[in-house]
Amino acid sequence: xxxxxxxxxxxxxxxxxxxxxxxxxxxxxxxxxxxxxxxxxxxxxxxxxxxxxxxxxxxxxxxxxxxxxxxxxxxxxxxxxxxxxxxxxxxxxxxxxxxxxxxxxxxxxxxxxxxxxxxxxxxxxxxxxxxxxxxxxxxxxxxxxxxxxxxxxxxxxxxxxxxxxxxxxxxxxxxxxxxxxxxxxxxxxxxxxxxxxxxxxxxxxxxxxxxxxxxxxxxxxxxxxxxxxxxxxxxxxxxxxxxxxxxxxxxxxxxxxxxxxxxxxxxxxxxxxxxxxxxxxxxxxxxxxxxxxxxxxxxxxxxxxxxxxxxxxxxxxxxxxxxxxxxxxxxxxxxxxxxxxxxxx
Amino acid sequence: xxxxxxxxxxxxxxxxxxxxxxxxxxxxxxxxxxxxxxxxxxxxxxxxxxxxxxxxxxxxxxxxxxxxxxxxxxxxxxxxxxxxxxxxxxxxxxxxxxxxxxxxxxxxxxxxxxxxxxxxxxxxxxxxxxxxxxxxxxxxxxxxxxxxxxxxxxxxxxxxxxxxxxxxxxxxxxxxxxxxxxxxxxxxxxxxxxxxxxxxxxxxxxxxxxxxxxxxxxxxxxxxxxxxxxxxxxxxxxxxxxxxxxxxxxxxxxxxxxxxxxxxxxxxxx
Numbered sequence: 115x116x117x118x119x120x121x122x123x124x125x126x127x128x129x130x131x132x133x134x135x136x137x138x139x140x141x142x143x144x145x146x147x148x149x150x151x152x153x154x155x156x157x158x159x160x161x162x163x164x165x166x167x168x169x170x171x172x173x174x175x176x177x178x179x180x181x182x183x184x185x186x187x188x189x190x191x192x193x194x195x196x197x198x199x200x201x202x203x204x205x206x207x208x209x210x211x212x213x214x215x216x217x218x219x220x221x222x223x224x225x226x227x228x229x230x231x232x233x234x235x236x237x238x239x240x241x242x243x244x245x246x247x248x249x250x251x252x253x254x255x256x257x258x259x260x261x262x263x264x265x266x267x268x269x270x271x272x273x274x275x276x277x278x279x280x281x282x283x284x285x286x287x288x289x290x291x292x293x294x295x296x297x298x299x300x301x302x303x304x305x306x307x308x309x310x311x312x313x314x315x316x317x318x319x320x321x322x323x324x325x326x327x328x329x330x331x332x333x334x335x336x337x338x339x340x341x342x343x344x345x346x347x348x349x350x351x352x353x354x355x356x357x358x359x360x361x362x363x364x365x366x367x368x369x370x371x372x373x374x375x376x377x378x379x380x381x382x383x384x385x386x387x388x389x390x391x392x393x394x395x396x397x398x399x400x401x402x403x404x405x406x407x408x409x410x411x412x413x414x415x416x417x418x419x420x421x422x423x424x425x426x427x428x429x430x431x432x433x434x435x436x437x438x439x440x441x442x443x444x445x446x447x448x449x450x451x452x453x454x455x456x457x458x459x
Numbered sequence: 460x461x462x463x464x465x466x467x468x469x470x471x472x473x474x475x476x477x478x479x480x481x482x483x484x485x486x487x488x489x490x491x492x493x494x495x496x497x498x499x500x501x502x503x504x505x506x507x508x509x510x511x512x513x514x515x516x517x518x519x520x521x522x523x524x525x526x527x528x529x530x531x532x533x534x535x536x537x538x539x540x541x542x543x544x545x546x547x548x549x550x551x552x553x554x555x556x557x558x559x560x561x562x563x564x565x566x567x568x569x570x571x572x573x574x575x576x577x578x579x580x581x582x583x584x585x586x587x588x589x590x591x592x593x594x595x596x597x598x599x600x601x602x603x604x605x606x607x608x609x610x611x612x613x614x615x616x617x618x619x620x621x622x623x624x625x626x627x628x629x630x631x632x633x634x635x636x637x638x639x640x641x642x643x644x645x646x647x648x649x650x651x652x653x654x655x656x657x658x659x660x661x662x663x664x665x666x667x668x669x670x671x672x673x674x675x676x677x678x679x680x681x682x683x684x685x686x687x688x689x690x691x692x693x694x695x696x697x698x699x700x701x702x703x704x705x706x707x708x709x710x711x712x713x714x715x716x717x718x719x720x721x722x723x724x725x726x727x728x729x
Contacts, residue, residue, distance in 0.1 A: 221600035265692035300646040316638025448719035
């Protein structure tokens with residue numbers, strides 16, 4: 115292995131590196147330190163100076179593709195920037211975070227360079243001086259595989275949350291500004307839109323995930339549907355715990371079927387086979403059957419509890435650590451009251 | 460007719476999500492046990508792309524829709540019996556391997572070649588659709604690679620919405636971190652859109668659409684080109700099911716009050 119390039123990019127501010135980028139730097143440093151090979155870090159940002167200062171203590175060669183064109187995350191300009199960084203670095207292994215920005219362009223750049231790509235890598239292991247083995251999941255987190263390639267350049271996109279974020283000391287960097295041949299830019303990013311009205315319920319950095327299942331909008335013991343009360347309880351829980359909100363597909367889909375819905379839920383909240391696979395330390399499932407297509411989205415949640423009225427639900431079959439057979443309306447109401455009391459004192 | 464588009468949807472077939480999957484390693488590398496007899500469905504995110512494509516084509520008269528699908532001919536036929544009843548399309552089948560373990564670069568090469576050979580396809584008006592990730596490999600790279608091979612440099616991933624404007628430009632909503640959408644405006648076709656769930660429900664079965672589709676699907680399947688996929692030096696060291704199986708404590712005899720206290724303690728614990 116001759117050298118490694120790790121690609122990083124700025125967040126929406128245009129200058130500060132994303133956490134995912136800093137995690138990729140940690141992964142790259144582990145390999146280059148063990149093999150005593152050079153590390154190059156590529157930065158894509160509107161203004162790369164702050165990022166370079168944060169990375170200077172790595173001792174790596176710093177390359178930057180910066181300028182107004184790179185303030186926006188779009189395929190044509192980002193692919194050109196990443197291609198230019200890769201060609202300058204001449205690295206055989208290219209690491210990058212699986213961020214939406216790099217996931218959009220990395221495969222295209224790998225193709226331009228005659229290389230290959232594997233994504234959603236959760237672990238890297240060295241076998242000798244030339245072989246990297248990468249771990250990733252298949253079939254929506256149901257099958258785990260370790261793979262390797264001899265072909266180079268090999269692009270590896272690392273899943274977020276799988277490494278510590280690099281935290282060095284700030285020092286004066288030496289940055290090589292890379293010239294990028296931009297194609298005609300036909301796409302303009304006009305901004306961002308939060309899909310739900312009111313409070314953002316998706317919080318990737320939260321310690322805890324609360325999942326709401328379809329049971330919240332079904333008939334309760336009194337024969338009535340209490341969707342409004344369900345919404346208040348769920349939002350109350352999110353407010354007092356700071357948790358992120360996930361949902362089963364069936365609950366999100368109810369909106370399209372004309373059934374009662376929780377107005378703050380969208381497909382972005384969906385966890386599982388056709389949703390996301392978030393990383394949180396803890397997860398609490400409520401009113402959800404715990405069927406496999408949903409539970410595959412819990413693969414990276416270590417500590418799991420569930421509240422369900424069904425003692426034979428999927429969660430009881432080795433998918434959760436604790437399952438409470440109880441009415442979630444009653445339990446969450448009391449949990450919210452206790453937490454509010456605790457927060458007030 | 461100014462907004463008539465040519466939409467090509469790339470969609471694979473995947474095991475029904477409710478099936479139990481067991482990986483095995485054979486002479487040709489890893490696969491799934493009884494893969495050929497597992498019930499299959501159209502890849503879910505790619506299915507979203509197909510339904511969105513059909514809706515877009517319907518809104519823009521003169522548009523055309525093709526579905527390009529790679530898989531064993533018999534499995535393709537099985538899945539098409541269902542999908543053909545949902546929306547009208549012209550099938551471009553490719554008879555090849557199934558599953559998530561073949562290399563994405565090889566898959567993309569085969570798909571790009573098939574798309575480039577579609578008679579009557581106007582590549583200047585092309586919208587290349589597909590799922591942003593498959594339910595098998597889940598790499599999110601195949602569509603991007605196909606786009607590069609076709610020379611398309613306006614690409615969008617995790618798309619939930621496209622709005623075609625009168626001047627031929629379109630607005631796209633892409634999923635980004637933090638539960639948000641990035642809003643972009645592209646000057647016009649050609650473009651690649653890797654779809655997430657979109658906003659449309661699954662269309663109901665329509666036997667008339669099914670009958671019309673099957674008239675072209677069966678001959679297309681009969682003529683499907685057989686392909687093999689290059690390994691591109693991809694080597695699997697191990698393929699296994701996750702070992703983690705929890706010992707679940709099922710709590711049936713606590714009151715809601717007692718459960719709430721236990722949960723609050725758990726929530727507060729580091």
